[in-house]
Amino acid sequence: MEVYIFNHDYLYELENLTRVFFPNDKITVLKYMGGEDMKPPFVYTAITEDKMEARLFDGEFDKTVTAPLTDGDEELALMTLVFDLFTQYTGYVPKWGLLTGVRPIKLMRRLKDDMGEGEAKKYFREKLLVSEEKTDLACETEKNERKILDLSQRNSFSLYISIPFCPSRCSYCSFVSQSVEKAKHLVEPYLELLVKEIKKTAEIAESLKLNLETVYIGGGTPTTLSAEQLKILLDAIKSSFDLSNCREFTVEAGRPDTITFDKLKAILEGGADRISVNPQTLNDNVLENIGRRHTAQQAIDAFKLARQAGVGHINMDLIAGLPGDTIESFRSTLDGICELDPESITVHTLSMKKSSGLTAEGKQILKQEGITASLMLEYTKEKLSALGYKPYYLYRQSRMVGNLENVGWAKEGFESSYNVFVMDETHTVLGCGAGAVTKLKEFGTDRLERIFNFKYPYEYNTRFDEIIERKKGITEFYAKYF
Numbered sequence: 119m120e121v122y123i124f125n126h127d128y129l130y131e132l133e134n135l136t137r138v139f140f141p142n143d144k145i146t147v148l149k150y151m152g153g154e155d156m157k158p159p160f161v162y163t164a165i166t167e168d169k170m171e172a173r174l175f176d177g178e179f180d181k182t183v184t185a186p187l188t189d190g191d192e193e194l195a196l197m198t199l200v201f202d203l204f205t206q207y208t209g210y211v212p213k214w215g216l217l218t219g220v221r222p223i224k225l226m227r228r229l230k231d232d233m234g235e236g237e238a239k240k241y242f243r244e245k246l247l248v249s250e251e252k253t254d255l256a257c258e259t260e261k262n263e264r265k266i267l268d269l270s271q272r273n274s275f276s277l278y279i280s281i282p283f284c285p286s287r288c289s290y291c292s293f294v295s296q297s298v299e300k301a302k303h304l305v306e307p308y309l310e311l312l313v314k315e316i317k318k319t320a321e322i323a324e325s326l327k328l329n330l331e332t333v334y335i336g337g338g339t340p341t342t343l344s345a346e347q348l349k350i351l352l353d354a355i356k357s358s359f360d361l362s363n364c365r366e367f368t369v370e371a372g373r374p375d376t377i378t379f380d381k382l383k384a385i386l387e388g389g390a391d392r393i394s395v396n397p398q399t400l401n402d403n404v405l406e407n408i409g410r411r412h413t414a415q416q417a418i419d420a421f422k423l424a425r426q427a428g429v430g431h432i433n434m435d436l437i438a439g440l441p442g443d444t445i446e447s448f449r450s451t452l453d454g455i456c457e458l459d460p461e462s463i464t465v466h467t468l469s470m471k472k473s474s475g476l477t478a479e480g481k482q483i484l485k486q487e488g489i490t491a492s493l494m495l496e497y498t499k500e501k502l503s504a505l506g507y508k509p510y511y512l513y514r515q516s517r518m519v520g521n522l523e524n525v526g527w528a529k530e531g532f533e534s535s536y537n538v539f540v541m542d543e544t545h546t547v548l549g550c551g552a553g554a555v556t557k558l559k560e561f562g563t564d565r566l567e568r569i570f571n572f573k574y575p576y577e578y579n580t581r582f583d584e585i586i587e588r589k590k591g592i593t594e595f596y597a598k599y600f
């Protein structure tokens with residue numbers, strides 16, 4: 119899809135909005151200079167002296183919509199016009215309306231602070247064309263999130279540790295993670311260097327008098343490490359950082375096929391108090407479709423084992439919109455998960471990779487997938503709310519089925535502060551390990567600077583000195599802004 123723009127500069131905004139409706143198409147935004155040959159399918163947008171217009175032509179469908187120029191927000195008016203055109207073309211009305219950003223809750227908070235809750239909701243509904251359902255969800259999530267954000271202080275930080283290995287690769291995964299079958303030889307040297315990086319990071323944090331609020335060991339699948347390796351890792355954290363004010367310590371035990379009693383014991387003895395066991399679905403056929411290489415029963419058994427070992431806070435991750443999943447099967451997955459009674463449940467919506475194209479069939483698939491995932495999320499809200507879970511963090515990605523959202527639901531007191539701090543970019547996150555990103559945040563402002571570690575374990579292992587060198591940036595940042 120080519121998107122032409124004439125006499126305005128809303129390139130980025132138009133590209134994002136076009137992607138909501140045509141998530142699998144290659145989108146090219148071009149400045150129209152006059153006289154070019156525009157080949158279908160294309161969208162043409164223009165702002166002239168007295169009006170704005172948008173035309174969509176795919177070779178058959180050809181429609182132009184216009185609106186008079188007013189004194190209001192020009193960008194919003196143009197996006198509304200294009201939204202209307204795309205809706206007519208696809209027959210699909212995205213529930214998040216014009217909102218294309220990753221963090222709608224941040225926007226809701228800003229609007230509430232500026233204009234109060236009632237007006238903020240009205241702005242979401244009437245200006246941004248967000249559905250009533252999603253406006254209410256954003257409003258409620260913002261309320262629950264705010265309580266956690268208020269806990270963060272000027273010198274707070276969180277620690278993220280990356281274990282970029284998995285037992286095998288899931289088909290939908292977009293993370294940098296290596297199958298341990300292929301990368302086994304890298305694990306031991308990786309762990310050795312990671313311990314060094316943890317110690318160095320702790321020295322820096324101590325010299326800056328930073329206060330560790332939350333720890334998150336993610337990846338990848340940290341429980342691909344053996345119990346002994348987990349012990350080494352956790353001991354390094356415990357002996358290097360002051361954990362006396364740490365309010366949460368999570369180890370992602372994502373793949374049920376990696377969880378053993380010994381590993382769970384090592385995790386608990388190492389000081390962690392929260393794990394995440396991620397079935398994604400309890401439908402074995404769907405698990406096979408996505409290459410998870412474990413069964414639903416294994417996920418249930420892993421959960422029960424974690425309880426037996428004494429884990430008091432277990433989160434479970436699910437995905438709505440997986441290939442081959444139906445509304446009935448999703449319902450039965452959620453019902454099964456709820457029977458286990460985890461403290462928190464995170465429901466993601468699948469991010470698409472496959473192309474469905476700009477064909478009539480493609481449009482139908484787009485619409486149908488969106489409707490199905492949307493019904494799954496409606497059921498989630500109904501079921502989890504009735505059981506006392508509350509939405510406490512929410513984010514969106516591009517190319518999500520139905521342009522929907524990921525939501526963390528938790529029982530009172532079991533919200534993950536780390537998830538909230540990271541999503542809101544509340545305070546500094548010091549990252550260790552391959553693929554980890556250190557995010558340096560100036561308290562109370564929007565200033566955020568990043569220091570990247572190398573993505574892949576082999577780069578991490580061979581260029582470790584450069585990673586340590588880059589850490590100087592942390593001290594420099596704090597010298598400048600604190």
Ligand code: SF4
Binds near residue numbers: 286291293
């Ligand atoms: S377990 Fe998670 S990180 Fe690993 S491949 Fe699967 S989706 Fe990706």
